[in-house]
Amino acid sequence: MDWTITSIGASGPLFEGAIAVYGEAFSRPPYSDPDRGAEIRQRIRDTHVFRSGFSFLVACSGPERVVGMAYGYHGSDGQWWHDTVRRALEPRLAEQWLGNSYELVEIAVHPVAQSHGIGAELIENLLDGRHEATCVLSTRTDSDAHRLYRRLGFEEITEMAFTAGGYPFYVMGKKLR
Ligand SMILES: CC(C)(COP(=O)(O)OP(=O)(O)OC[C@H]1O[C@@H](n2cnc3c(N)ncnc32)[C@H](O)[C@@H]1OP(=O)(O)O)[C@@H](O)C(=O)NCCC(=O)NCCS
Numbered sequence: 127m128d129w130t131i132t133s134i135g136a137s138g139p140l141f142e143g144a145i146a147v148y149g150e151a152f153s154r155p156p157y158s159d160p161d162r163g164a165e166i167r168q169r170i171r172d173t174h175v176f177r178s179g180f181s182f183l184v185a186c187s188g189p190e191r192v193v194g195m196a197y198g199y200h201g202s203d204g205q206w207w208h209d210t211v212r213r214a215l216e217p218r219l220a221e222q223w224l225g226n227s228y229e230l231v232e233i234a235v236h237p238v239a240q241s242h243g244i245g246a247e248l249i250e251n252l253l254d255g256r257h258e259a260t261c262v263l264s265t266r267t268d269s270d271a272h273r274l275y276r277r278l279g280f281e282e283i284t285e286m287a288f289t290a291g292g293y294p295f296y297v298m299g300k301k302l303r
Pocket residue numbers: 151152233234235236239240241242243244245246247264265266269270271272273274
């Protein structure tokens with residue numbers, strides 16, 4: 127399978143293609159959440175697009191045929207994920223990983239295109255040239271995605287739930303320099 131990776135903004139046919147891929151990927155187990163595409167479109171447009179370092183990549187296997195997406199931004203105090211993880215960590219560890227960090231917020235590859243290396247290439251492209259000291263993310267422990275992140279050099283920082291009684295997540299980080 128051939129694909130190309132392109133940087134886009136938060137509107138237009140490629141953005142909508144990315145949201146469709148995201149919705150498809152997260153409607154499957156272990157997430158089984160059919161509403162997630164609409165939710166993430168809203169969150170990106172209302173909030174994430176305005177964050178420093180926002181970058182959105184799509185992988186296309188033909189003109190306007192999106193098969194994968196990933197985006198991130200610079201992590202800062204006052205952001206819900208950043209503050210929640212910071213509170214869960216011992217202060218020195220929190221500063222080491224979150225003090226100057228890029229957050230890999232979401233990544234998805236269409237189910238029929240998974241396991242061809244698209245996810246790895248999206249992450250490598252997203253992090254290429256970043257000036258932050260680390261890249262951080264969280265991933266549910268019952269998903270296989272952590273295997274990909276470990277292969278790309280991410281290590282486990284902690285395991286935690288983001289809501290009382292919620293699913294456990296690995297919080298993972300990679301040193302960028
Ligand atoms: C995780 C995901 C983005 C990886 O993209 P990909 O193009 O399949 O990744 P690559 O081909 O570069 O690497 C394959 C690795 O991804 C992981 N992977 C493959 N299919 C997966 C799936 N359905 N769910 C989670 N991880 C998967 C495996 O670790 C695999 O490595 P392995 O073959 O050594 O087991 C993609 O599988 C996906 O969209 N999964 C569903 C949504 C998701 O879990 N997103 C991440 C949330 S933190």
